[in-house]
Amino acid sequence: xxxxxxxxxxxxxxxxxxxxxxxxxFQARIDADIKIEPKDWMPEAYRKTLxxxxxxxxxxxxxxxxxxxxxxxxxxxxxxxxxxxxxxxxEAGHGLYLYCAAETLGVSRDELIADLHSGKAKYSSIFNYPxxxxxxxxxxxxxxxxxxxxxxxxxxxxxFGPYSRAMIRVCKEESFHxxxxxxxxxxxxxGSAEQKAMAQDALNRWxxxxxxxxxxxxxxxxxxxxxxxxxxxxxxxxxxxxxxVDQTVPQADxxxxxxxxxxxxxxxxxAHYDFxxxxxxxxxxxxxxxxxxxxxxxxxxxxxxxxxxxxxxxxMAHAEKHAARKAA
Amino acid sequence: xxxxxxxxxxxxxxxHGLAHKHVGSLHAPDAEMAVKNARDVYTRRNEGVSIWVVKxxxxxxxxxxxxxxxxxxxxxxxYRHPTFFPxxxxxxxx
Numbered sequence: 001x002x003x004x005x006x007x008x009x010x011x012x013x014x015x016x017x018x019x020x021x022x023x024x025x026f027q028a029r030i031d032a033d034i035k036i037e038p039k040d041w042m043p044e045a046y047r048k049t050l051x052x053x054x055x056x057x058x059x060x061x062x063x064x065x066x067x068x069x070x071x072x073x074x075x076x077x078x079x080x081x082x083x084x085x086x087x088x089x090x091e092a093g094h095g096l097y098l099y100c101a102a103e104t105l106g107v108s109r110d111e112l113i114a115d116l117h118s119g120k121a122k123y124s125s126i127f128n129y130p131x132x133x134x135x136x137x138x139x140x141x142x143x144x145x146x147x148x149x150x151x152x153x154x155x156x157x158x159x160f161g162p163y164s165r166a167m168i169r170v171c172k173e174e175s176f177h178x179x180x181x182x183x184x185x186x187x188x189x190x191g192s193a194e195q196k197a198m199a200q201d202a203l204n205r206w207x208x209x210x211x212x213x214x215x216x217x218x219x220x221x222x223x224x225x226x227x228x229x230x231x232x233x234x235x236x237x238x239x240x241x242x243x244x245v246d247q248t249v250p251q252a253d254x255x256x257x258x259x260x261x262x263x264x265x266x267x268x269x270x271a272h273y274d275f276x277x278x279x280x281x282x283x284x285x286x287x288x289x290x291x292x293x294x295x296x297x298x299x300x301x302x303x304x305x306x307x308x309x310x311x312x313x314x315x316m317a318h319a320e321k322h323a324a325r326k327a328a
Numbered sequence: 329x330x331x332x333x334x335x336x337x338x339x340x341x342x343x344h345g346l347a348h349k350h351v352g353s354l355h356a357p358d359a360e361m362a363v364k365n366a367r368d369v370y371t372r373r374n375e376g377v378s379i380w381v382v383k384x385x386x387x388x389x390x391x392x393x394x395x396x397x398x399x400x401x402x403x404x405x406x407y408r409h410p411t412f413f414p415x416x417x418x419x420x421x422x
Contacts, residue, residue: 039392096369100353109355110332316333319358
């Protein structure tokens with residue numbers, strides 16, 4: 001998802017007898033759905049995992065502005081341009097809500113950003129794919145934001161107060177993103193044959209990476225059990241992925257375009273869609289840094305940070321000068 | 329030289345005459361920029377008609393470890409709630 005494969009530091013799930021009395025009390029609060037707040041006692045591994053997860057989520061929002069920002073100057077109309085700018089600005093806002101939530105755990109935003117730039121912290125694999133045509137902006141809103149909503153709605157109920165509150169704010173704004181994407185797809189699909197072909201091409205390229213966003217299959221996901229017990233992961237990767245497929249296929253049918261998957265079909269017995277195998281090697285390769293745009297994305301972030309340094313420093317120097325003058 | 333902008337806590341009053349409510353935090357070099365940034369980060373959809381910003385470092389909070397001694401005295405005083413006094417059905421407007 002926006003946070004994929006988050007390391008919990010746990011090799012296996014420990015039983016209640018193996019927990020210290022503090023840890024047992026902590027787990028009991030989580031089991032009773034009492035929110036954990038920043039100043040409350042928490043196991044170090046819970047704190048570290050949350051910093052990893054929330055910062056990865058924040059970085060995804062920020063890096064996610066790049067593929068879409070690519071089309072702001074070339075949006076097909078003033079209306080589409082204004083909408084896309086509002087959407088990209090929302091992503092910046094979502095990144096900021098999430099950095100704030102992470103900071104309540106005792107880490108500074110500059111440290112988090114330094115970890116992104118050094119490659120120590122990850123962001124979602126999906127943003128390492130290029131946006132080649134305007135239809136990609138439609139596909140991202142429809143599929144990528146659609147997948148994000150699927151994951152974020154359950155996270156509104158997660159155990160850590162600041163994360164849960166940030167998710168509630170994000171979810172309120174996210175449906176606009178998905179709808180504007182579907183609206184772009186709908187317009188293309190009702191347009192000329194060439195426009196419809198563009199929509200189909202975008203779906204072909206974004207479908208599999210969107211399914212990979214949910215992370216590796218449950219069977220190979222070592223940290224999921226611990227995250228689920230701490231209620232910072234509410235549904236499993238495979239459950240979320242299945243829900244996403246079930247929800248999205250009828251929408252593609254409506255558009256009159258189809259997923260690039262010959263094995264995709266409704267299974268009446270399971271009451272779910274069956275779908276073909278996902279190329280996990282591709283996901284691991286993109287996460288390792290070898291996707292089509294990894295280097296370009298990180299370079300753009302580092303450049304923006306370095307080129308903006310004098311502005312941040314000048315603003316601070318100005319503020320300090322005025323504070324000193326007031327004090328004198 | 330580089331040091332991080334200080335953190336500010338943001339409070340917004342929504343349209344309907346309610347009290348300012350904490351909505352989150354952000355970084356800004358000074359109070360004026362904190363208000364401007366808060367406008368962009370927290371009121372993109374008409375969420376508010378007024379913004380307060382307070383430096384996070386200036387907030388004094390009760391200690392979560394002392395929750396019991398702090399709040400326990402109130403929990404034994406149920407007579408502070410009107411429902412403590414049962415009223416006969418015949419008695420109206422009370």
